Amino acid sequence: MSKYDDIEVARKDLPELAVAVAKELGEGWRHDDETVANHWYANIFGPDGEYLMVGVDSYKPKTHIDISGWMPGDLLDSGAYLRDLETISIKVGKDRGTATIAKEISRRLLPQYQENLRIARDRAKQSLADRAERDRAVTVVAALLGVEPPRPRLGTNPDQAVYVYSPGRVGVAVRKGGQLSFEVTGQVDLLRGVLAELGRL
CATH class of the missing domain: 3.30.1460 (Yope Regulator; Chain: A,)
Structure with a gap:
């Protein structure tokens, strides 16, 4: 054999x-x-x-x-x-x-x-607690932008960002601890409008 x-x-x-x-x-x-x-x-x-x-x-x-x-x-x-x-x-x-x-x-x-x-x-x-905190922040950001929050993905590392996009081509990356970063795609006038909107929040 x-x-x-x-x-x-x-x-x-x-x-x-x-x-x-x-x-x-x-x-x-x-x-x-x-x-x-x-x-x-x-x-x-x-x-x-x-x-x-x-x-x-x-x-x-x-x-x-x-x-x-x-x-x-x-x-x-x-x-x-x-x-x-x-x-x-x-x-x-x-x-x-x-x-x-x-x-x-x-x-x-x-x-x-x-x-x-x-x-x-x-x-x-700790990972589940961090992810829950991040996902709560995602829900708040989505409500502020007037869009549905993205569906959470099973097994994602809380250090990975979740991106929320508004209809006006503004992207918000939400990370652990509720840390945010913004991405704007467009001309200068679009940025002026975004900054104006942020000033009213």
Whole structure:
């Protein structure tokens, strides 16, 4: 058999292995077949939002598995900067048994992964608060310009500007903290009119 064939065979055992390892990890840990994104991995969910992926070690598919800690989707959707939080992964021999695999996860993977999760949650909380503040400012700016506010986009970083455009070709960039910058497209008379309007607000 080729290595590809070995990987295909090993992948079939992943769901059953994930169920057994989750049981060994203790209360609150579970495997969920219905949330598997593809057949390359099996998942294990933890009681505090942990999200582990169990896959076949592509170099040693017959004997080893690869286990990684991933960021849950709600943290990724927050728009927070998380790229500096490295993916924590370990390799464990399958023949060591599910109890030992669970112990290796607890010893070698979970401490750093759970610390990364804590940092990510703090950043996500701040990111959502900053985004909400920015979007409130967008609503106010849109009302002042007499236009509908643009639809908020899921997962946008609060540091990114949201642009609101008036019918008179005036653009307002709204950023975190309600900071604004203006862009006017047209002749000098247009700028005079904009400044006059601003003076009446």
